[in-house]
Amino acid sequence: MLDGQGRGTVLRIRAPHVTVRGFVIRNSGRSLEHEDAGILAEGAPGVTLEDNYLEDVLFGIYLKDSPGGRIRNNTVIGLDVPEAERGDAIRLWYSPDARIEGNRTRRGRDVIIWFSDRSLLRGNQFEGGRYGIHYMYCNGSQVEGNVLRGNFVGVFVMYSRGLALRGNRFLHQRGPSGYGLAFKDSDDVRVEGNLFLDNTAAIFLDNTPREEGSPVRFERNIIAYNGIGVLALPMVRGVTFRENVFWENEQQAATQGEGSLMASDWRGNFWSDYAGFDADGDGIGDVPYRSRRVFESLMDQAPLLRLFWGTPAMQALESAAILVPFFEPQIRLEDPAPRIRPPAQAPVKATGDAGGWIGLGLGGILLAAIGWGWLRRPPRPSRDAGEQTTPEAILEVRGLRKRFGETWAVRGLDLIVRPGEAVALWGPNGAGKTTVLRCILGLLDCEGTIRVAGRDVRKEGRAARQWIGYVPQELAFYNWTVGETLQFFAALRGVRVDPTKVQALGLTPYRDHPVRTLSGGLKQRLALALALMGDPPILLLDEPTANLDLMARTEWLSRLRELKAQGKTLLFSSHRIEEVQSLADRVLVMQAGRVVAEIPPEALGEAAGLRARLRLSLPPMDLERARHVLEASGYRPASNGHGLILTVPADRKLAPVRQLWEAGIAVQDMEWELEE
Structure with missing residues (x-):
C-alpha cells in the first residue's frame, strides 16, 4: 500500500518501461493547481499500470508525455467532493498509442485524452463523472465495449478525426447536458453496434462532419427510451444513419433551433412510431418514414x-x-426505406461488465413489441392439461432459409424435436443458431415451414408462441422492480404470477428490488421465471450461461436438468461442451447456416476438434523451470507475465498440471476455455 497522507502526488514515474502492478494507492493531495495524482508518469514511455486500486485520489492515473502506456484492470475512486473540485480519473496528455482496458472509475471528473493519437479504450466502466470519456484533438482512436453509466455526458469527442466506437453502452446520462455520445467539429467517425438507453439525448451532433464529404456513419445501433434519439444543430449535414433501431424515444430526432435534418442520409432504420405498411413482404416499408x-x-x-x-x-x-x-x-427527416422489423444484429457485448447485459437488448424490445397490446387483457389461468396435447413432433422445421441482404444466415435447415427431448445447436459465431431460434419465435421473416405442436408459426403465430418460453442471451429488462417485471410479463402471457414458482426460483426475497441491482445469476433466474409463465412445454434458450460465473452456471444447469426431468422440451444453443454434455440428448452441429452433422453429446469433443486453451498461474521463481518441463513433454507454452498459456486436447486439460506437480511446481490457479 502507498498512502500519500493527503500531500501531493503519491507515486511519480520518470523512467521508461516501468511496471506498477497490484498496489493499493490512496490519499493524494487535493490541489487542482498542482494536479495531485495517485500515479503520475511524466516523460516515461512504455509504462504498464495494471491491477491497482486507487481511492481518495484527486487525479487517478496521469500520463504526461508518456507514449505507449498500458493502463489495465485498475479501479479508480475519486474524492468524495463536489464535482467542480474533482480531478480526472484518467488523463492522457501528449501520450499517443495508449491502451486503456478493463478499468473501473467512479467519482472522477473525466477520463480525458488530450493530443494523444491512436488510443484504444476497451472494456472499461466509467460511472458518475462529468464526461465518461472526453477526446480533445485526437486522431485514429478506438472505443470498444465500454460501459458509460450515470455521467453528465457519456462520451464527448471534440476536434478529432478517425474515431471508431463499437459495442459500447451509454446508459442513464441524465445530467445537465445528458448526452450519451456527443461530437463537436469532428470528422471521419464510425459508430456501430452500440446501445443508447435512457439518456436525455442519445446522440448530439455539432458541426460534425466539419469538412464536406468527410464520412460520419451511425450503423446498427439501438437507441431506446431516451428523451431525444438524435439531437443536432441545423447546420449538420452529410451524416449517414443505416440499420439503427429507434425505439420509443420521446423524440426520435430533433434540431437544436429551427431547421431540419433532411441534409443527412437516413435509410433502412427501424422506427417504433412508423405507421406504414409492407404489402410485398420484403421487410421494407412501402411508404417513407417522415418525422413531422x-x-x-x-x-x-x-x-x-x-x-x-x-x-x-x-x-x-x-x-x-x-x-x-x-x-x-415541416418534415424534420425522411427515411425512404424504413424497416418493418428491427435488424437482426444486437449490440456487441461489452467486455467490462461482470453483471451481464445492462438495459434493453434487442430480444426484450421485440418481446415488448409483440406483447404490449395484451396488457389490458384480464389475466386468465394457464392452459389445462387437456389443451396441451402431445404430438409426435412438438417442433418441426422444414426447409428453413433466412437471408440478411446478400448473406444467407440459414440455408435449408430441417429439424424435428420430440416431446421431452433436449437438443443442442452447436457451431461457431455466425453459424445461424440464434437466427433459427428467432425464426421459430416468429421474430424474423423467413422461408420454409415451422410448426409448433402442429401450429404453423406464420399462420397461427400467437397460438404457437403459447407453447414456447424463451430465454435470450442478451437479458432485457425495464427499469422496474422484480415484482413489477413479473406482473408485466404475466400480463403479456395472459396468466397470473404463481408465487410457488417464484419461491422455487429463489426470487421472493427480491420482489421489491430494482432489476438493475440484481447479480447476473439472479437476472438469469428472473429470465427463466418469465419464460416459464403459462407453463409452456418448450423452452428455447440462446446461450443461457454465456454471461454467468462458474457458481451461477452450475446452479442454472441444475435447474434446467430438473425442468427436463419434469418433461420440458429444450432447444438451446451453446458454446460450452460441458453444458451440452450435461443436458442434450443429441447435438446438431451447424456451419454457415446448415446442419452438417448430428451426433451424440459424448462425441462432441472429438467431432468438433475441440482444444482447451489453458492459463496457468505460477510462482515467478518457477516460471522458467515450468516452461522447460512442459516443452520437454511436447507442449508449446507461452508466457503472459503471470504464468504460462498453452493449448491441449479438450479431454486432457489436467495433464500439464499433473506433470508440473510431479516436477515439484505448484500451479496457483488455472483458467481454461474451449476453442475449435
Whole structure:
C-alpha cells in the first residue's frame, strides 16, 4: 500500500518501461493547481499500470508525455467532493498509442485524452463523472465495449478525426447536458453496434462532419427510451444513419433551433412510431418514414414546452395537426426505406461488465413489441392439461432459409424435436443458431415451414408462441422492480404470477428490488421465471450461461436438468461442451447456416476438434523451470507475465498440471476455455 497522507502526488514515474502492478494507492493531495495524482508518469514511455486500486485520489492515473502506456484492470475512486473540485480519473496528455482496458472509475471528473493519437479504450466502466470519456484533438482512436453509466455526458469527442466506437453502452446520462455520445467539429467517425438507453439525448451532433464529404456513419445501433434519439444543430449535414433501431424515444430526432435534418442520409432504420405498411413482404416499408410532429416543432423553438410532453394538451394539438392541414409542420427527416422489423444484429457485448447485459437488448424490445397490446387483457389461468396435447413432433422445421441482404444466415435447415427431448445447436459465431431460434419465435421473416405442436408459426403465430418460453442471451429488462417485471410479463402471457414458482426460483426475497441491482445469476433466474409463465412445454434458450460465473452456471444447469426431468422440451444453443454434455440428448452441429452433422453429446469433443486453451498461474521463481518441463513433454507454452498459456486436447486439460506437480511446481490457479 502507498498512502500519500493527503500531500501531493503519491507515486511519480520518470523512467521508461516501468511496471506498477497490484498496489493499493490512496490519499493524494487535493490541489487542482498542482494536479495531485495517485500515479503520475511524466516523460516515461512504455509504462504498464495494471491491477491497482486507487481511492481518495484527486487525479487517478496521469500520463504526461508518456507514449505507449498500458493502463489495465485498475479501479479508480475519486474524492468524495463536489464535482467542480474533482480531478480526472484518467488523463492522457501528449501520450499517443495508449491502451486503456478493463478499468473501473467512479467519482472522477473525466477520463480525458488530450493530443494523444491512436488510443484504444476497451472494456472499461466509467460511472458518475462529468464526461465518461472526453477526446480533445485526437486522431485514429478506438472505443470498444465500454460501459458509460450515470455521467453528465457519456462520451464527448471534440476536434478529432478517425474515431471508431463499437459495442459500447451509454446508459442513464441524465445530467445537465445528458448526452450519451456527443461530437463537436469532428470528422471521419464510425459508430456501430452500440446501445443508447435512457439518456436525455442519445446522440448530439455539432458541426460534425466539419469538412464536406468527410464520412460520419451511425450503423446498427439501438437507441431506446431516451428523451431525444438524435439531437443536432441545423447546420449538420452529410451524416449517414443505416440499420439503427429507434425505439420509443420521446423524440426520435430533433434540431437544436429551427431547421431540419433532411441534409443527412437516413435509410433502412427501424422506427417504433412508423405507421406504414409492407404489402410485398420484403421487410421494407412501402411508404417513407417522415418525422413531422407539430409539438416537436414547437419544442425546437421553445424547449420549455417539454414540460407539457404527454399531456392532453399535447395530444389535442397533435390531433388538430392531423385533422386540419393548416397545422401540418415541416418534415424534420425522411427515411425512404424504413424497416418493418428491427435488424437482426444486437449490440456487441461489452467486455467490462461482470453483471451481464445492462438495459434493453434487442430480444426484450421485440418481446415488448409483440406483447404490449395484451396488457389490458384480464389475466386468465394457464392452459389445462387437456389443451396441451402431445404430438409426435412438438417442433418441426422444414426447409428453413433466412437471408440478411446478400448473406444467407440459414440455408435449408430441417429439424424435428420430440416431446421431452433436449437438443443442442452447436457451431461457431455466425453459424445461424440464434437466427433459427428467432425464426421459430416468429421474430424474423423467413422461408420454409415451422410448426409448433402442429401450429404453423406464420399462420397461427400467437397460438404457437403459447407453447414456447424463451430465454435470450442478451437479458432485457425495464427499469422496474422484480415484482413489477413479473406482473408485466404475466400480463403479456395472459396468466397470473404463481408465487410457488417464484419461491422455487429463489426470487421472493427480491420482489421489491430494482432489476438493475440484481447479480447476473439472479437476472438469469428472473429470465427463466418469465419464460416459464403459462407453463409452456418448450423452452428455447440462446446461450443461457454465456454471461454467468462458474457458481451461477452450475446452479442454472441444475435447474434446467430438473425442468427436463419434469418433461420440458429444450432447444438451446451453446458454446460450452460441458453444458451440452450435461443436458442434450443429441447435438446438431451447424456451419454457415446448415446442419452438417448430428451426433451424440459424448462425441462432441472429438467431432468438433475441440482444444482447451489453458492459463496457468505460477510462482515467478518457477516460471522458467515450468516452461522447460512442459516443452520437454511436447507442449508449446507461452508466457503472459503471470504464468504460462498453452493449448491441449479438450479431454486432457489436467495433464500439464499433473506433470508440473510431479516436477515439484505448484500451479496457483488455472483458467481454461474451449476453442475449435
